[in-house]
Amino acid sequence: MAMFCTDIDGTLLNPDRTLSPRTIDAVRAVRAAGHNFVLCSSRMPESMRILERLYDGADEPLIAYNGGLVLSRTGAVVHDIAIAxxxxxxxxxxxxxxxxxxxxxxxxxxxxxxxxxxxxxxxxxxxxxxxxxxxxxxxxxxxxxxxxxxxxxxxxxxxxxxxxxxxxxxxxxxxxxxxxxTYLEIANAACSKGLGVEAAAQELGYSKDDCYFFGDNYNDIPAFAAVGTSIAVANGKQAVLEAATITTSRHHDDGVAAYLESWLAAGSQLDA
Known part of the structure; x- marks a missing residue:
């Protein structure tokens, strides 16, 4: 089994700032196969749950505030780093x-x-x-x-x-x-998406090699170091593209869905 973890803005969303039907279908297929799909963002938990409901994924951990707050599958706090x-x-x-x-x-x-x-x-x-x-x-x-x-x-x-x-x-x-x-986001210097991913993986019982992360921006790079396979969307920053194991299509071209579809198909062929 695998844990797929993804950034939201600039990585997962379509031009309408929501999930495309293709992405919803791909995430549902991954979850139906027994894998986990975890959202990781600077967003607050409820904003992430709105997206989760599109693919019936409310039973997954959430990595909010760039790793500053991680909630378990039941909503319990498992990682908490707030600003002083x-x-x-x-x-x-x-x-x-x-x-x-x-x-x-x-x-x-x-x-x-x-x-x-x-x-x-x-x-x-x-x-x-x-x-x-x-x-x-x-x-x-x-x-x-x-x-x-x-x-x-x-x-x-x-x-x-x-x-x-x-x-x-x-x-x-x-x-x-x-x-x-015109925007400045501020967080505790001790928090990172990498620590958030590690907390979610521990909660679900995954080793690093069985974890995947999709990202596009500089704050996704620490998460790349916490997983076995890092995937950058093609619209990502150059440093992110260079740090990633793999590059998939742009976010507006359903890059996350494209990778998930190929991954599942490759697994099916290996099982045949």
Whole structure:
């Protein structure tokens, strides 16, 4: 048996930002054959479950927040690396001073700065609704101490995002990732997709050689080191293409599905 693990954005989704019928069929076929299919993303758990429901895969572990939170098949927390509350407060302070949107993702909860264009865009992109408690109240109420964030996303004018990125360079406890000029994702420096994949593999009882990972971006490279076979989609960054064992088709050409179909077909031929 094998564990197939995949990044979502830029790797698994079609141009409509969902799963194509071909991908759904391929994932169902892999699971019907007794293998596991695990999602690994910077997204929050509920956003990932929306995709899981398309192929009836709610019984799989989830690797959320780039490996900062791993949930078991039953939803229990098996790996948890959150941002330290003092770092979260520092980020909130900067954002309050310069009116920069800051979304705080803590476990299953998404706290937003306010009802602005950035919140509306994320709702559209992920299909998830924010928690009634705002980011500002989440921090000021002390909730940040009890349930610290696994990810903070700062969104706004490029100059303001540049400022928070520069501020955090001197903070060894956090790592930043610039997905675009107006977006900055922040996480605990100790978390990685590689550690998340290892936690999921241990939960399911897989050895490294029986694990596969699909990715396209720099934060997928640590996951490549945690598996026996790493597969880059053809639209991936050059460093990702060079680090991968195999390259499949582009995400918009159903590259993950194409690989799964070929893998299953090869297994059937070997069994014949």
């Amino acid at each position: 509350p003092e770092h979260a407060r520092k980020i909130a302070g900067y954002c309050a001073e310069f009116d920069l949107h800051a979304s705080f993702f803590a476990g299953e909860a998404w706290h937003v700065w306010g009802e602005d264009q950035w919140t509306a865009r994320e709702i559209n992109n992920t299909g998830v609704s924010p928690h009634p408690m705002s980011s500002k109240e989440y921090v000021s109420s002390g909730r940040v101490e009890i349930n610290p964030p696994h990810k903070i996303m700062c969104m706004g004018e490029q100059s303001l995002v540049d400022g928070i990125e520069a501020l955090l360079i001197a903070e060894p406890g956090v790592v930043t990732y610039r997905s675009k000029d």
